[in-house]
Amino acid sequence: MAEIAVHMTRRLAGLSKWCRRNPITALGFGIIVGLGILGLLAPLIAPYDPYALNPREKMQAPSLNHLFGTGIFGEDIFSRVLYGIRIDFGIGLGAVAIGLFTGSTVGVIAGYYGGRIDEVCMRLMDIVAAFPGFILAMAIAGVLGPSIPNLIIAIAVVNVPVYARLSRSRFLVIRSSLYALAARGVGASDVRILAWHLLPNSLAPIFVQSTLQCGWAILDAAGLSFIGLGVRLPTPEWGVMIGLGAPRIITGQWWISFFPGLAIAITVMGFNLIGDGLQDLLDPRRK
Amino acid sequence: MAAFVARRILLLIPVLLGVTVVTFTLTRVIPGNPIDLMVSPLASEETRERIAENAGLNDPIWIQYLRYIEGVTRGDFGDSFVTNQPVLDDLTSRFMPTFELTLFAMLLAIALAVPLGIAAAVWRGTWIDHVSRLLAVFGVAMPVFWVSLVAIYVFFFLLHWLPAPQGRISVMIPPPDRISGLYTIDSLLTGNWQALKSTVQSLLMPAAVLAFAAMAPLARITRASMIEALESDYTRAARSLGLPESSIVFRHALRNAILPLITMIAIVYGYLLGGVVLVENVFAWPGLGRYVYNAIASSDYPALQGFILYSTTVYVLLFLLVDILYVLLDPRVRL
Numbered sequence: 003m004a005e006i007a008v009h010m011t012r013r014l015a016g017l018s019k020w021c022r023r024n025p026i027t028a029l030g031f032g033i034i035v036g037l038g039i040l041g042l043l044a045p046l047i048a049p050y051d052p053y054a055l056n057p058r059e060k061m062q063a064p065s066l067n068h069l070f071g072t073g074i075f076g077e078d079i080f081s082r083v084l085y086g087i088r089i090d091f092g093i094g095l096g097a098v099a100i101g102l103f104t105g106s107t108v109g110v111i112a113g114y115y116g117g118r119i120d121e122v123c124m125r126l127m128d129i130v131a132a133f134p135g136f137i138l139a140m141a142i143a144g145v146l147g148p149s150i151p152n153l154i155i156a157i158a159v160v161n162v163p164v165y166a167r168l169s170r171s172r173f174l175v176i177r178s179s180l181y182a183l184a185a186r187g188v189g190a191s192d193v194r195i196l197a198w199h200l201l202p203n204s205l206a207p208i209f210v211q212s213t214l215q216c217g218w219a220i221l222d223a224a225g226l227s228f229i230g231l232g233v234r235l236p237t238p239e240w241g242v243m244i245g246l247g248a249p250r251i252i253t254g255q256w257w258i259s260f261f262p263g264l265a266i267a268i269t270v271m272g273f274n275l276i277g278d279g280l281q282d283l284l285d286p287r288r289k
Numbered sequence: 290m291a292a293f294v295a296r297r298i299l300l301l302i303p304v305l306l307g308v309t310v311v312t313f314t315l316t317r318v319i320p321g322n323p324i325d326l327m328v329s330p331l332a333s334e335e336t337r338e339r340i341a342e343n344a345g346l347n348d349p350i351w352i353q354y355l356r357y358i359e360g361v362t363r364g365d366f367g368d369s370f371v372t373n374q375p376v377l378d379d380l381t382s383r384f385m386p387t388f389e390l391t392l393f394a395m396l397l398a399i400a401l402a403v404p405l406g407i408a409a410a411v412w413r414g415t416w417i418d419h420v421s422r423l424l425a426v427f428g429v430a431m432p433v434f435w436v437s438l439v440a441i442y443v444f445f446f447l448l449h450w451l452p453a454p455q456g457r458i459s460v461m462i463p464p465p466d467r468i469s470g471l472y473t474i475d476s477l478l479t480g481n482w483q484a485l486k487s488t489v490q491s492l493l494m495p496a497a498v499l500a501f502a503a504m505a506p507l508a509r510i511t512r513a514s515m516i517e518a519l520e521s522d523y524t525r526a527a528r529s530l531g532l533p534e535s536s537i538v539f540r541h542a543l544r545n546a547i548l549p550l551i552t553m554i555a556i557v558y559g560y561l562l563g564g565v566v567l568v569e570n571v572f573a574w575p576g577l578g579r580y581v582y583n584a585i586a587s588s589d590y591p592a593l594q595g596f597i598l599y600s601t602t603v604y605v606l607l608f609l610l611v612d613i614l615y616v617l618l619d620p621r622v623r624l
Contacts, residue, residue: 129307133601136563141597144585145315221432225567228434229582244435248571252453256442263435271430278426 027279033272041087048081052238061255071257073246079257082238083265089239090269093154093232094220098212100158105165106208110196112166113173124170127163135160139222143231153232157219168211172204179203206284214277217270224266240266290616297612301605308605309361312597313354316590361598367591371583376595379580385470386457387569387576391561393473393492394499399554402504406511410519411538421508428505433564437498437571444494452490454572459487495572499564503557510553511546518542548619555611559604 021028040047049069056076064071070079112123130138142156176182176199185195224241226232228248233239235246240262247258332340341347348356360367366376409421444451457472458464465476465484473492476485518524519542527537569578577596584592 125303125307128304129311132304132308132605133311133597134559134562134604136560136566137597137600140563140566140581140585141312141315141593144593145590217430221430224432225434225563228432228567229570229585231585241432244432244438248434248438251438251442252446254442254446256439256446259435259438260442263432263438266435267427267431271426274426274430 024279024283026275027283030272030275030277030279033268034276037087037269037272038091040084041091044081044084044088048078048084050078050081052077052082052085053236054078061250061258063255064257070261071255073243073258074250077236079243079261082243083240083261085238086240086243086262086265087269089150089233089237090220090223090266093150093157093223093239094216094269094273096154097157097219097223098161098216100154101161101215102165102208102212104158105162106169106204108162109166109169109171110173113170113177114192114196120170123166127166130159131163133160135218136222136225140226140229140231143226148231148234150233150237153223153226156226157222160222161215161219164211164215165208168208169204172207176203210277210280210284213273213280217273217277220266220273221270293616294613297609301609304605305602306358308601309358309598310354312594312601313357315597316594366595366598369584369592370589371587371592376591379592380577380595380599383575383577383580386574387565387578389457389471389473390492390495390569390574390576391499391558391565392471393496394503394561395554395558397496397500398503398507398557401500402507403511403550405504406508407515407538407543409508409512410515413516418512421512425505425509428501431502432567433498433502434567434571436501437495437568440494440498441571451494452487455491456573456575457488457491458484459491462487491572495568495574499561499568502564503561506553506557507550510549514546514549515542518545521545548615551611551614551618555607558607562600562604 054077056072056078059068059072059076061074061076062068062072068078068080070083073079073082108123108127112120133141139156139160142159143153146152146155182195182199185199190198223232224239224244227239227241228245230245233242235242243262244259244266247255247260247262250256250258364377366380368374369376369379372379405417405421405424409418412418441454445453452459462484465472465481465488466479468475468478472484472488476482476488515538519538521542523545524537524541527541532541565576566578566581568574569576570582573579577600581593581596583589584596
């Protein structure tokens with residue numbers, strides 16, 4: 003028992019030392035982990051049902067009863083912002099996961115086979131990357147119709163070339179590395195080299211890119227929902243909530259749009275701080 | 290030089306062709322039956338068949354694509370389902386408002402970001418560096434449409450400094466006579482001070498919001514490339530020759546830091562093309578962004594298709610321009 007305790011304290015001491023040395027990255031992790039926990043515990047924390055309408059308490063300013071005020075149907079903004087963590091994190095992580103998987107598959111195939119396959123794959127990626135990102139996502143979401151899966155697909159597609167190029171270039175560097183050569187020398191198969199040696203070694207930069215992309219994905223998702231192309235009412239998604247409050251800004255009910263937007267800003271900032279910090283860690287020249 | 294430009298343009302053709310395949314596929318294949326959008330749901334089977342035949346929708350898909358490409362090369366993007374006007378005419382008439390907005394946003398962003406980035410690089414680790422980093426972090430994290438709403442609340446509702454969203458100019462004031470299509474320039478040229486005042490008031494908030502978002506990456510890249518330039522051998526040489534610091538920063542370092550900045554400006558402009566859709570909607574700005582929003586809301590596929598093709602072409606051409614500028618500015622690229 004005592005040994006475990008000693009071990010734990012040593013671990014924690016190490017963690018706090020790391021945090022002190024990288025305060026900005028630690029802050030980013032703190033924000034994302036903290037929000038993640040809030041999102042998971044939303045049913046326990048939220049004082050109201052996020053879908054409950056209360057016509058008698060429409061558009062009330064923030065108070066102790068309603069921390070973030072109420073919306074145009076009397077819905078509790080605080081509860082909806084809490085539940086929104088689940089939706090927006092889900093969309094961001096989903097889009098990045100799909101984009102990452104598809105993109106790195108394309109990149110690795112292109113890098114591994116080279117020649118004509120490489121040429122075709124990368125020209126295809128050039129075409130996708132030729133579109134301004136948000137506009138391509140808008141077109142895809144607009145054509146597929148508004149729903150959460152469609153929104154995730156739309157944003158994922160925009161991400162694909164980023165990962166394809168990144169993983170291809172990493173792959174090419176590593177393929178010609180000495181340890182890959184050594185593995186081949188002792189008779190390892192292609193698949194084994196790919197999975198055991200090349201993949202783990204290209205993960206770090208891809209992971210960094212993913213945290214940055216996660217922030218973008220959440221911003222784009224909220225933007226698309228704001229103009230009615232993403233998540234629909236009454237889902238408590240932050241972009242939709244901002245859109246709902248938009249016409250009330252000129253009449254002074256700022257809280258309807260303000261708090262969901264603040265949640266987006268804090269989340270995206272969290273992801274960007276992690277990404278920025280890790281980039282510095284991986285590339286000491288940037289310090 | 291001419292050969293370089295020609296080669297670069299030739300390389301663009303497959304990319305742009307690919308782009309048309311994507312826009313064509315997106316708007317013709319996926320939404321199912323376009324006939325449903327063109328005729329009333331009550332129309333008889335014969336009417337639907339006749340309209341499909343006339344519109345060429347019964348032909349094989351690749352013939353439809355070729356017909357589409359042939360139209361695009363003639364500048365025929367089809368007719369909008371909603372306005373019944375040729376899409377290209379619609380886009381052209383809405384180009385200037387969007388251009389004016391993004392132009393001023395970009396100029397504002399550059400005017401703020403470049404000095405900030407230089408200062409952050411020269412006085413690294415001081416408060417100004419931290420402020421610039423903080424601004425960069427906030428600038429990219431805040432959704433533009435949300436910043437727009439917050440700005441309207443503060444500057445219109447609380448302070449009454451600027452008007453409520455009203456488009457390019459107050460409805461009470463007739464727009465200036467058309468010379469360039471940019472209200473600011475036209476009202477200046479015609480000496481129409483009343484129109485100028487209203488135009489500037491209307492432009493200030495949306496342009497500043499977009500500029501705020503665009504500033505962050507510009508300031509960061511300026512800082513990074515200035516630091517690199519300031520630590521290079523040629524600045525060390527200049528310093529050892531006893532040149533004044535201002536000359537080292539502005540004449541030697543800045544010149545070398547400008548190339549990455551130009552690329553970043555092009556990237557950021559692409560971002561503005563998307564952001565403007567959101568911002569125009571908040572500010573009732575009668576530009577391309579609002580047009581495409583309406584097109585999506587009413588399933589106006591030719592309009593959507595036209596807009597995407599149009600803005601992607603602009604984006605691609607912008608990068609062509611960047612490449613040409615690189616060759617002009619940096620003799621090392623001239624190969």
